[in-house]
Amino acid sequence: MKKTILIASLFLTVIMQAQDRPQPKPGPAPVINIGKPQTFELKNGLKVMVVENNKLPRVSYNLTIDNAPYAEGDKKGVADLASSMIGNGTKKMSKDAFNEEIDFLGANIGFSSNGAYASGLSKYSGRILELMADGALNSVFTQEELDKEKAKLVEGLKNQEKSVEAVAARVEDVLVFGKNHPNGEYITEETIKNVSLADVLNEYNSHFVPANAYLVVIGDVKFKDVKKSVEKLFSSWKKAVAPAVSYTDPKDVQYTQINFVDMPNAVQSQISLVNVTNLKMTDPDYFAVLLANQVLGGDFNSYLNMNLREAHGWTYGARSGIRGNKYVGKFTASTQVRNAVTDSAVVEFFKEIKKIRTEKVADDMLKNVKAGYVGNFVMQIQKPGTVARYALLTQTQGLPADFYENYIKNINAVTADDILRVSKKYFLEDKTRVVITGKASDVLPGLESLKMPIFYFDKFGNPTEKPVAKKSVPAGVTTTTVLDNYIKAVGGDKAVKAVKTILVTSSGTVQGIPVVMTKKASASNKFLEEVTGMGQTLAKTVFDGTKGYESGQGQKQDFDAEKTTAMKFYANAFPELALANTTGAQLSGIESINGKDAYVVKAGKFSFFYDVATGLKVAETEDLEVQGQKFTKGTTFEDYKDVKGVKVPYKTVVNVGIEIELIASDVKINEGVTDADFQ
Structure with a gap:
């Protein structure tokens, strides 16, 4: 079934437009006046800050329980389950009644195992706080709700198993922190099954406690009124301290190495260079490290992005990140690139890391980075949520009372020498773990040429053997036999050739936006694909058999000669009918x-994958270029169902750096399509 560049182009356009926004221009440093909280503390240990x-x-309320991270062991997921169950009904109100009142008030209330938040109109401030307190302190936990949340968690895990990005993130944390570290352990279906209702209750009772709890209140309220309400609602919270925890801090590898995870379905490689950090927000290096990271990979004009995206066109974004925290963390520099340039991208990563460690940043770049950082800080400080977060961080990170008032001054005081000094300390090149998740058959030969030690791991971070190279084709199997078997598998030559038109309606989400995709194709190589969402057409592709165009976001582009030639072959619902006779198609x-x-089976920029056992097409890839960026789009096909004698995949997953799952709700053969659709 045809999958054009439509969704890929739509997704990449959104990303690129966001990255192409101009940076704030330098201006006079504004005076920062952050509201100072008035504070009090309850006898149970709850600390309250009111601005x-x-x-x-x-008004907004933010309740944070600042417990130290802790490992959950063979019951990993118990905190997630507790988070999803807190607030789902209380001893005073049913779940439905609770949610209905929140909607009536126009409020926003949420809960987790680490606290709660609420916001809304100040005229309802008292009732909103009552609801949040009730949900946090009087939640009812039932087996029925636990079973529902377990099922959701398991389903989410299943959806992640084919996600290169999800697997890469999991393995990275396992390798950097270790499976017994709070940041390295991961949820599995087995650990979820191990969690009982008693475990959830124990998790809630032992960790949802006030000893390290902070309630930040910001908005159109009076301190005395808040104090009175908090004392009334939270004084009954039983005084307790979370269990003490201890674990070994992670260490860097002894030498730079590649840790490789084979994902045969990957059309792009996920690359991440990682080293351990221990940066505190109170460290003298803190502000210099923030700006050094912006120069290296935190800004659109950073070294990494200008190299991998702008100079080479290998990716839609390369970035780096590091945070100040009271616990040991990590520095990462990461991107996604097409398989063919994976090894080259690794070389360029090290080139830019070496540059920032050995060369002073240019004055103009440092000036612009400072201006961008200051501009963002000033914009964020206008938001009540930011003020609440800063008040909380001042307490939990042990910051000076004037930390944020002096923030801009400290940013502007950073010099090029400071950037050079901290880069040598925090961005390593001799003890770097290069975690690569990708398709071994495509990328390993290039990686081996880099002469770096390579260690192999499975999707859960367990050491494994080097992936087996591509298998040889048995004697007698040819391009023609593979394609013939596919035609037989989907219904046979007669049934397939009887398909004059096909209409498929599918739904999914793109960056959280619900979309509907309608596809129409005819045996005479005419094609329509339209994506709608938010009540409008987001993108559209039309081919009438001789010419065509793509449109989206108010723009229209006619097919060039290359695209027209490709569509003449590929517009048919079953291009396999012509594939065997296509020049250059080979097994x-x-x-x-x-x-x-x-x-x-490869044909030009396309690769088609047919299950050896069933003969069905299970995937295809296409090399594309969108807005000057080259990438590979992959599509997998699942859940074949019979429709009027032919089998059609009802589930397709498009991979363009993220995975977009589309589920067919309606498939029609030889109906619902006319020539007028292709105009």
Whole structure:
């Protein structure tokens, strides 16, 4: 089934437009006046901070329980389950009644195992706080709700198993922190099954306690009223301290190495260079490190992004990140690139890290980075949520009372020498763990040429053997036999040729936006694909058999000669009918797709994968270029169902750096399509 560049182009356009926004221009440093909280503490240990701000008739409450991270062991997921169950009904109100009143008040209230938040109009401030306190302190936990939340968690895990990004993130943390560290352990279906209702209750009772709890209140309220309400609602919270924890801090590898995870379905490689950090917000290096990271990979004009995206066109974004925290963390520099340039991208990462460690940053760049950082800080400080976060961080990170008032001054005081000094300390090149998750058959030969030690791991961070190279094709199997078997598998030559038109309606989400995709194709190589969302057409592709165009976001582009030629072959619902006769189409080998062997047929920029056992097409890839950026789009096909004698995949997953899952709700053969659709 046809999948054009439509969704890929739509997604990449959104990303690129966000990255192309101009940076704030330098201007005079503004005076920062952050509302100072009035404070009090309850006998149970709850610390309360109130910032009166009557600019808007709104109020926000943020309850944070600042416990140290802790490992959950073979019951990993118990905190997640507790988070999802807190507030789902209380001893005073049913779940439905609770949610209905929140909606009636126009409020926003949420809970987790680490606290709660609430916001709304200040005229309802008292009731909003009552609801938040009730949900936090009087939650009812039932087996029925636990079973529902377990099922959701398990389903989420299943959806992640084919996600290169999710697997890469999991393995990175396992390797950097270790499986027994709070940041390194991960949830599995087995650990979820181990969690009982008693475990959830114990988690809540032992960790949802006031000893390290902070309630930050900001908005159109009066301190005395807040104090009275908090004392009334939270004094009954039983005084307790969370269990003490201890664990070994992670260490860097002894020498730079590649840690490789094979994902045969990957159309792009996920690359992450990692080293351990121990940066505190109170460290003298803190502000210099923030700006050094902006120069290296935290800004659109950073070294990494200008190299990998702008100079080479390998990715839509390369970035780096580091945080100040009272616990040991990590520095990462990461991107996604197409398989063919994975090894080259690794070389360029080290080139830019070496540059920032050995060369002073240019004055103009440092000036612009400071201006961007200051501009963002000033914009964020206008938000009540930011003020609340800063008040909380001042307490939990042990910051000076004037930390944020002096923030801009400290940013502007950073010099090029400071950037050079801290880069040598925090951005390592000789003890770097390079975690790469990608398709071994495509990228390993290039990585091996880098002469770095390579260690291999499975999708859960367990050491494993080097992936087996592409399997050879058995004697007698040819391009023609593979394609013939596919036609037989989907219904046979007669049934397939009887398909004159096909209409498929599918739904999914793109960056959280619900979308509907309608596809129409005819046996005469006419094609329509339209994506709608938010009540409008987001993108559209039309081909009438001889010419076509793509449109989206108010722009329209006619097909060039290359695209027209490709569409003449590929517009048909079953291009396999013509593929055997296509010049250059050839059977290249056997590869693993989602754990199953598949024959690979290559034709120009396309690769088609057919299950060795069933004959069905399970995936395809296409090399594309969108807005000057080259990448590979991958599509997998699952859940084949019979429709009027032919099998059609009802589930497709498009991979363009993120995975977009589309589920068919309606498939029609030889109905619902007319020539007028392709105009």
